[in-house]
Amino acid sequence: MRRHTFHALPALRHAVRRLGTANALPVETRARLVLSVSTLADSVLRAGYGVTLESARTRTKDRSSAGGSLAVTLRTPAPVLAPPAGAELPLPAQVSSDAATWHVPLPAGTPEIRIPAGRHSDDATTGGSGRLRGPGGTPAGASGGDGDGAVSDPVTENRLLEEELRVALARVDSLAADQRRLTHELAETNSGVLALYVQLEERDEQLRTAHGHILRELEDALRPPPIAVDGLELAVHYAPAGTDAPTGGDFYDWFILPDGTVHITVVDALGHGVRSTRSALNVTHAVRTLALEGHPLKSIVARTDEILEPLDPELMATVLLARIDPVSGDLQLANGSHPPALAVRDSGEKEYLEVRGRGVGYPFPGSERVLHAKLDEGDLLVLYTDGLTESRRDPREGEQRLAESARRHRHRPIGEIPGAIAEDMHTVVLHPDDTLALAVRLSPRPR
Structure with a gap:
């Protein structure tokens, strides 16, 4: 040592x-x-x-x-x-x-x-x-x-210091070269990640587009086909609460009865998504069967509840039934807890057609009475679900805006009216919900 x-x-x-x-x-x-x-x-x-x-x-x-x-x-x-x-x-x-x-x-x-x-x-x-x-x-x-x-020895000391300095500089150069290499590799990696991200975005867009097509096809398959009735114009607008489901609990059905009158059913089943769609379909199918069998309009809501209660005890749905004679313009309405129909006359006069009743799955279901009214040429009837009037969580304010929107658009082509009304009503949406707007107009007869 x-x-x-x-x-x-x-x-x-x-x-x-x-x-x-x-x-x-x-x-x-x-x-x-x-x-x-x-x-x-x-x-x-x-x-x-x-x-x-x-x-x-x-x-x-x-x-x-x-x-x-x-x-x-x-x-x-x-x-x-x-x-x-x-x-x-x-x-x-x-x-x-x-x-x-x-x-x-x-x-x-x-x-x-x-x-x-x-x-x-x-x-x-x-x-x-x-x-x-x-x-x-x-x-x-x-x-x-x-x-x-x-x-x-200064010469020896300087030589040793120079050796250490050269090693240090070589190490710095090596680290700088490594940094340049890593920077280049990182740039290439970032470029690859960006390209992959773009590819994923394109693929995601393709999947969204394909998904949208499938949802629209499914929605079209569930909706009743259009009907052509002389003297009567019909159009409908539907939008689900969210884009992840093709449909929800808001549903409609229309068909021609043997006597030539047009029957329209509007249903709002509790909930969203596919389960509520199934409930709404059960209601519309039961109503169609009862209507074609000739049951009185006033009894159909209560009879529908009797039929579906054993099959779906948790089902709750509001129902609005309308029958229109396209020749005379006679209108009949039965209601089970559903928002009232809106009639806008050709002159611009507005009126909500109120009928009391309880919906399917509610205590004591059924319509208390059948309301009789009459539509004249150019008069517009609007049937809807509460998603149209309660988007701002104030039903009364929503009904006022709906009446004014329908009055403003009443003379437009029938196919444009439901969508135009929905656009007016949803400028502000505080409470998203399935939305259905159905318009019926007695068209002028050729003279």
């Missing part, structure tokens, strides 16, 4: 650097060792204490496989050894309050270096005179002494 004491930082750095060179440490490892020792010793030397540098080599049993290790220990007489706050040692060490030890692996085949110790030398590579020796063991000269009797 070699042990030497130092009172100045330049001599300590020189000693560690020469120690690393003598033991054939890689230049980068040598530089890290010099910086680590200097970092810990700086504050101690500034405080006026001396530091002791110890070095010892150990070899493995299998000398052919490794060169052993070099143990370098920095000691101080006072417990003040600590790295500066926030600083990290370039070469990790085992640090206590008065000592720090580095175990540095030696390259395989490193020859044993025997260096005689001086009387009070400041370097591990001194002769008996206590002076540093340059390459070949020649004295290094008197200049550059550290005040402790150790003298460094």
Whole structure:
């Protein structure tokens, strides 16, 4: 083991650097060792204490496989050894309050270096005179002494510093090259991700388009086909509460009875989505069957409840039934908890046709009476569900706006009226719901 004491930082750095060179440490490892020792010793030397540098080599049993290790220990007489706050040692060490030890692996085949110790030398590579020796063991000269009797060789010191600087610059260049390569790879990756994102967006748009086509086809399959009746114009607008379902609980049905009158059913089943659609279809099919069998209009709502209650005990639906004679314009209405029909005369006069009753699945279901009215040429009848008038959560305000919208659009082509009314009513939607608007107009007869 070699042990030497130092009172100045330049001599300590020189000693560690020469120690690393003598033991054939890689230049980068040598530089890290010099910086680590200097970092810990700086504050101690500034405080006026001396530091002791110890070095010892150990070899493995299998000398052919490794060169052993070099143990370098920095000691101080006072417990003040600590790295500066926030600083990290370039070469990790085992640090206590008065000592720090580095175990540095030696390259395989490193020859044993025997260096005689001086009387009070400041370097591990001194002769008996206590002076540093340059390459070949020649004295290094008197200049550059550290005040402790150790003298460094400026030429050798500069050469060693240049070696460390070249290694550091090569490392910086390597890191810069790695950064450029990684930046290029990242740019290519980002480009690939962007291209993939565009492809996914296009695919998603294709799927949405295909999904929309399927939903429209399904909706068309569920809706009753249009009917052509001389003297009567009919049109309908439907929109589900959400775009994820093709239909909901708002449904309608129209057909011609054997006596030539037109029967119209408007249903609003509780809930949204496919389940409410099934409930609404059950109601319309039951009503159609009863109407074609000749049951009185007033009894159909209650009779529908009797038929469906065993099949669907949780079913709740409001129902509005209308029968129109296209020749005379006679109108009959039966209601089960549904919003009233709206009649807009050709002159612009507006009237809600109120009929009391309870819907399917409600307590005591059925229409209390049948309302009789008459439509004249050009008169417009609007049947709808509450999603049209309650989008702003105020049914009364919604009914006022609906009446005004129907009056304003009453002379437009019948196919445009339901959609135009829905557009007026849904300028602000605070409560989204399935929406149905059905328009019937008694067309002028040719004279």
